[in-house]
Amino acid sequence: MVDRSTKNRGFYCRMKFLHKHGRHHYDNNKNNNSSFYYRYFKWILWVCLSLYFFTSYLITSSHNKTTSLPTTKISSSKTNFISRALFESNNSVLQQPILTKASISSELKNLKIYIYDLPSKYNKDWLSNKRCSNHLFASEVAIHKALMESDVRTLDPLEADFFFVPVYVSCNFSTINGFPALGHARPLLSSAVQFISSQMPFWNRSNGGSDHIFVASHDYGACFHAMEDVAIADGIPEFMKKSIILQTFGVEFLHPCQNVENVLIPPYISPESIRSTLEMLPVNGKRDIWVFFRGKMEVHPKNVSGRFYSKKVRTVIWDTFNRHKKFYLKRHRFDGYQTEIARSTFCLCPLGWAPWSPRLVESIALGCVPVIIADGIRLSFSSTVRWPDISLRVAEKDVGDLANILEHVAATNLTTIQTNLWNPVNRRAMMFNNQIQHGDATWQVLHSLSQILHRSYRRSKINSQFNFDT
Numbered sequence: 001m002v003d004r005s006t007k008n009r010g011f012y013c014r015m016k017f018l019h020k021h022g023r024h025h026y027d028n029n030k031n032n033n034s035s036f037y038y039r040y041f042k043w044i045l046w047v048c049l050s051l052y053f054f055t056s057y058l059i060t061s062s063h064n065k066t067t068s069l070p071t072t073k074i075s076s077s078k079t080n081f082i083s084r085a086l087f088e089s090n091n092s093v094l095q096q097p098i099l100t101k102a103s104i105s106s107e108l109k110n111l112k113i114y115i116y117d118l119p120s121k122y123n124k125d126w127l128s129n130k131r132c133s134n135h136l137f138a139s140e141v142a143i144h145k146a147l148m149e150s151d152v153r154t155l156d157p158l159e160a161d162f163f164f165v166p167v168y169v170s171c172n173f174s175t176i177n178g179f180p181a182l183g184h185a186r187p188l189l190s191s192a193v194q195f196i197s198s199q200m201p202f203w204n205r206s207n208g209g210s211d212h213i214f215v216a217s218h219d220y221g222a223c224f225h226a227m228e229d230v231a232i233a234d235g236i237p238e239f240m241k242k243s244i245i246l247q248t249f250g251v252e253f254l255h256p257c258q259n260v261e262n263v264l265i266p267p268y269i270s271p272e273s274i275r276s277t278l279e280m281l282p283v284n285g286k287r288d289i290w291v292f293f294r295g296k297m298e299v300h301p302k303n304v305s306g307r308f309y310s311k312k313v314r315t316v317i318w319d320t321f322n323r324h325k326k327f328y329l330k331r332h333r334f335d336g337y338q339t340e341i342a343r344s345t346f347c348l349c350p351l352g353w354a355p356w357s358p359r360l361v362e363s364i365a366l367g368c369v370p371v372i373i374a375d376g377i378r379l380s381f382s383s384t385v386r387w388p389d390i391s392l393r394v395a396e397k398d399v400g401d402l403a404n405i406l407e408h409v410a411a412t413n414l415t416t417i418q419t420n421l422w423n424p425v426n427r428r429a430m431m432f433n434n435q436i437q438h439g440d441a442t443w444q445v446l447h448s449l450s451q452i453l454h455r456s457y458r459r460s461k462i463n464s465q466f467n468f469d470t
C-alpha cells in the first residue's frame with residue numbers, strides 16, 4: 001500500500017518548489033544583482049528537493065511495482081483539462097452506504113429474490129481458479145455473492161418474486177489461449193435447470209422459468225459463443241428463452257441473442273483494481289495522454305467465417321493514427337494499463353468481436369472520456385446513466401476522422417463532458433461490489449428487476465387476488 005502521508009508531503013513540497021522555481025525566473029529577470037549567497041542557497045534547495053523527490057519516488061515504486069509509469073509523454077493540446085486531482089481526490093465516491101431495508105421497500109418495491117442452493121460443481125468449484133472472480137465476465141460471480149449477502153435475499157421460496165440460478169459458465173479457461181471456453185455452458189445450464197425443476201415446483205409453476213434469472217456475461221449473452229455467426233446459429237437455448245437474462249451484450253436493433261427478457265449489465269472490473277490505481281496516482285497528476293488505446297489491433301485481420309475482427313475498425317485506427325503524435329496506441333497488454341487510462345483525456349472503446357468493451361467501465365471509473373466506436377451498441381442502465389452526457393459515439397465509418405472529431409470536441413464541449421463524468425452516480429453504477437451499495441451495478445440490476453415484477457408468479461397471484469377482493 002502506498003503511504004498516503006508520504007504522497008501528501010510530496011505534493012506540498014512540489015507546490016513550494018514550483019512556487020520557488022517560478023520566483024527564481026522572476027527574480028532573475030527583474031533583478032540581475034541578486035546576491036551570490038541567495039543563488040547559492042537556491043541551488044542547495046534545488047538539490048535537496050530533487051533528492052527528496054527521487055527518494056520518495058523510489059519509496060513509492062518499491063511499495064508497488066506497477067507504479068512505475070511508462071516514460072512516454074504525449075503533449076496534450078493547449079486546452080485546459082480538469083486535472084485528475086479534481087476527479088480523484090475523493091475516492092469515497094465509490095464507497096456508498098450499503099443497501100438498507102428502507103430503500104428496498106421504497107425504491108425496490110420490496111423485491112425478494114430466492115437463490116437456489118446448487119451443488120458446488122455449478123458454481124463454487126470454479127472459484128479455485130483465482131481469475132474466475134476477477135476477469136471481465138465475472139459479474140456472474142459478483143452478482144451471486146452480492147445477492148447472497150443482501151436483504152433482498154429470501155430463504156423462503158414461497159415469498160420470492162424472482163429465483164436466481166447461480167451457474168458460473170465463464171471460468172473454464174482454455175489452457176492454450178487463456179480465454180474462457182464456453183462449450184460446456186449449455187450442458188451445464190441445462191443440467192442445472194433439470195436439477196431445480198425436478199427438486200422444486202417453482203420452475204414448472206412459472207411456465208418454464210419466466211421468473212427465473214440467469215447471468216450471461218459473455219460476448220453474445222445467452223447465445224454462448226464468441227463469434228457472432230456461430231452465436232446466432234446456435235441461438236438462445238430453448239430452456240432459457242422464457243427467463244430473465246442479465247447480459248453484457250446489447251444492440252439497438254433486433255438480434256437473436258437478445259430476443260429474451262434481459263437486463264443489460266456492465267462488464268466486470270474489480271472495484272479493488274480501480275481503488276488501488278487511484279491510490280497510486282500522484283494527487284495533482286495531469287492527463288498528459290490525449291487519445292489512448294491499448295489492446296488487440298490486428299494489422300491484417302483474418303477473415304474468420306466471413307467476419308473480420310473488430311470489423312477492421314481497430315486496424316483502421318492503427319493504420320491512420322499509429323504515427324500521430326497525440327495518439328498513444330499500444331498493441332500489447334500491460335498490467336498497469338489502468339494508470340494509462342487515468343492519464344488520458346480520451347479513451348477509445350472500439351468493438352472487438354462483440355460491440356461491448358470493458359474499457360468503457362474503466363474509462364468512466366478513471367475519468368477518461370470514453371469514445372465508443374460500435375454501431376448500434378445498447379448501453380447498460382440507461383435510465384440512470386446519461387450516456388450521451390458522459391461519452392462520445394463515433395460511427396465505425398468515421399473512424400478515420402477521429403483526430404478532427406476529437407479536436408472539435410476539445411474545442412467545444414470537452415470540459416462539460418469531463419464535469420459530467422465526474423458525477424459519482426455514473427461511476428458507482430458501473431461497479432459490482434461484494435456488498436450491494438446504493439446505486440451500484442447490482443443495485444441497478446435490482447432496480448431494473450423491480451420494474452418487471454409483473455413477471456413474478458407470486459406478484460401476479462397477489463395482484464389477481466387483490467383485484468378479486470376489491
Ligand SMILES: *[C@@H]1O[C@H](CO)[C@@H](O)[C@H](O)[C@H]1NC(C)=O
Pocket residue numbers: 090092093424
Ligand atoms: C467525498 O464524497 C462523499 C460522498 O460523495 C462525501 O460525503 C464526503 O464528504 C467527501 N469527502 C471529501 C473529503 O470531500
Ligand SMILES: *[C@@H]1O[C@H](CO)[C@@H](O)[C@H](O)[C@H]1NC(C)=O
Pocket residue numbers: 172181182183184
Ligand atoms: C471445459 O471446457 C472444455 C472445452 O469446451 C470441455 O471439454 C470440458 O468438459 C469443460 N469442463 C467442464 C468441467 O465443464
Ligand SMILES: *[C@@H]1O[C@H](CO)[C@@H](O)[C@H](O)[C@H]1NC(C)=O
Pocket residue numbers: 197198199200201204
Ligand atoms: C416439472 O416438469 C417436468 C417436465 O414436465 C417434470 O419432469 C418434473 O417432474 C416437474 N417437476 C416437478 C417438481 O413436479
Ligand SMILES: *[C@@H]1O[C@H](CO)[C@@H](O)[C@H](O)[C@H]1NC(C)=O
Pocket residue numbers: 303304305306307
Ligand atoms: C470472407 O470469407 C467469406 C467466406 O468465409 C467470403 O465469402 C468473403 O468474400 C470473404 N471476404 C473478404 C473481404 O475476403
Ligand SMILES: *[C@@H]1O[C@H](CO)[C@@H](O)[C@H](O)[C@H]1NC(C)=O
Pocket residue numbers: 388389390408409412413416417
Ligand atoms: C459534444 O459535442 C459532440 C459533437 O462535437 C456531440 O456529438 C456530443 O453530443 C456533445 N456532448 C455533450 C455532452 O455536449
